[in-house]
Amino acid sequence: MSVRSLCLAILNFGDATGYEIRKETTSGSFSYFGDASFGAIYPALSRLEAEGRVTVREESQHGKPTRKVYSITESGRLELLDALMEPPAADTYKSPFLLLALHAEYVGPDVLRKAISARRKHLQEELALLRSIPHEDEPGAVNWVRDYGIQCKTFALGYLDANAQELIEAATRKHDKTSRPVSLPGQNTLFPNAAE
Amino acid sequence: MSVRSLCLAILNFGDATGYEIRKETTSGSFSYFGDASFGAIYPALSRLEAEGRVTVREESQHGKPTRKVYSITESGRLELLDALMEPPAADTYKSPFLLLALHAEYVGPDVLRKAISARRKHLQEELALLRSIPHEDEPGAVNWVRDYGIQCKTFALGYLDANAQELIEAATRKHDKTSRPVSLPGQNTLFPNAAE
């Protein structure tokens, strides 16, 4: 998802500053759709403004830096709609936790327990964020997306709670026998298609 | 997850070419841990070789280009173990599908149905990939990670199957009343913390 589309989508929900857009994509509701750094957001906003897709006004505020608040224009909305009409790319899920879990026998049970605890905490934080989104009275897309997220994260947390001990036991058994990473038995176990 | 660590982790499972590493991170088992392009993989492998973390040998093969097969060294393994000992970063999940779902009322039921169908297909492909990983006889990390993935994707697919119609109906109701994206009612519904 391009930073451009991400900015337009966020602004379509309401006016925002570059700082707020960044915040939404890293720790807010929009973190489920995309991520963008300051180095990408500000140039994208500048281009969008130059092309008439957004407008910007400056607001002075006491005790804080001057804000530049961006608003989407009608042509910005049309561009967003066009982007949404395209078939969406595949969802992506990247899990440093699972990579560590895959090496559970090598890192050992203590490191593993810490990682599991951190993962639980992350999941709980995500659930808290999702639950903080107000539930709309009328059934619609916002509720649907919110509930989808809550159900999936709840399942993942429940599965982790129910099965973490099993992984810790496996890590404990094998860690006693292994002092450092070596090639796993059955080389290429993870590469059923790879030439070797 | 750095490309460097990703390469080391893959090579720890078995020797591989740059091309194979790229393939694993985009469409193979390692796509759950990280992603990397050719433009990042080759420089990373060059640096790793220069630093003694991997070795490389050339293989001629009839009918195909010469292969450069990379193997991890002992110091490469130690670096990987060090990296794994760090607390893992939070998992990330980015869903262009859910962004489209959030705008279901604006794109309308036809586009939505196509997106749902594509999402189902993606999920089924992921499940097929996970199920293609051989089940090890002895309980351990590989089985655990594999089953974790299978259970979560199966849940997500099941929830989508059970609830997609509800979203389509909401999209149909509201699409009849709306011809283009406008600010959603209750501005900043998604931003309970945002200043506005």
Added chain:
DNA sequence: AGCAATATATATTGAACTGATATATGCCAC
């Protein structure tokens, strides 16, 4: 008092990465 951490803000930069492309060999389908 001074400093670090944090929050709200805009803006920038060197390093890293992406997506596309080039090159090469071979196979298969139209």
Added chain:
DNA sequence: GTGGCATATATCAGTTCAATATATATTGCT
């Protein structure tokens, strides 16, 4: 013959990241 696909290495212009700088203000600690 051509295009598409697969296996391979390698590269590059454009984009983005992570860190940093600047600014105002507050809080907590030494």
